[in-house]
Amino acid sequence: MKTSSSIRRLIDAFCLFFLATAAQAFATVTVSSPANNTTTASTTVQYVASGSSSTCSAGVSAMGIYVDNALVYQVAGNTINQAVTLQPGMHYTVVEEWDYCGGASTTPINITVTSGSNLNGVSVSSPVTGSTVASPVAYVATAGSTSCAAGIAAMGIYVNNALAYDVSGSSLNTRLTLQPGFYNTVVEAWDYCGGAYTSVVNINVTASNGSVTVTSPTNGSTVASPVQYVATATAAGSCAQGVAAMGVYANNSLVYHVNGSSLNASIALNSGINNTVVQEWDYCGGASTTPINITVSSGSTLNGVAVTSPAAGGTVTSPVKFVATAGSTICAEGIAAMGIYINNGLVYQ
Known part of the structure; x- marks a missing residue:
């Protein structure tokens, strides 16, 4: 029974x-x-x-x-x-x-x-050519070569025929700050055999007069991980609907996202210098950012479990996204596994 x-x-x-x-x-x-x-x-x-x-x-x-x-x-x-x-x-x-x-x-x-797939040329995931975007513009691309066995040496982004960014390797993920206006941009890859591959990305950058106010952490500060981010945002005056969402980027990667005009999140970051950005997106397609460059102390060690999402006591919609990290100061080998229990039953590991 x-x-x-x-x-x-x-x-x-x-x-x-x-x-x-x-x-x-x-x-x-x-x-x-x-x-x-x-x-x-x-x-x-x-x-x-x-x-x-x-x-x-x-x-x-x-x-x-x-x-x-x-x-x-x-x-x-x-x-x-x-x-x-x-x-x-x-x-x-x-x-x-x-x-x-x-x-x-x-x-x-x-x-x-299929395992036989081989990218030949440049594939740009973001931005979409012909699109209207807000600054800073996120560029995400990969490249490959079937004619050069050594592969891709480097990639770069040209803005109106001027090299604005370059990186070693066969992928790039960065954000470029551009003034409002139309831009002819090109993502290019160079292989080790002297070959080059390009993909044209024409974009229109919109203006935004919104603002992001970050109360924690302070720009230029040294902090321990996990780092508490507290911020609010306002949309441009021309956007009556206001702010749709906010997010935190760490070293060009989106690590936290929430709907609404405020955020309060504990985010685990690696030790060292972290270039982070708090961004807002409004309902009219505009966006604004505030850069927060911080140094995470080398002695920072997460002891226990830090849950970034969802917030405890919060009201969320299904499916619920769980984001968490864990660490231990008493076990030299570190963390072996993580899991999620719902009503005392293990549902994910």
């Missing part, structure tokens, strides 16, 4: 399942490309999707693409048309929409990229 506590847990689990299912029934993500369980020989996969929400009169605020549980692309609005570069192998990808009322829905797309 089941105990009362066991029965209660079953009831709780059923209620959570029912509420999540009911909430998502009124919001949908329709993916027209690629099809679920697709097998492709190309490392560049075109995602075309749209989102809708019948329970939120304001509609869909943004959409994004996750690859193996990592957010690789996000755009304001209710449509996506974006090329994403995937490495050979099996990938669990998800297209998600977020509405203005705090709701969200997803559609999973499982993709297998």
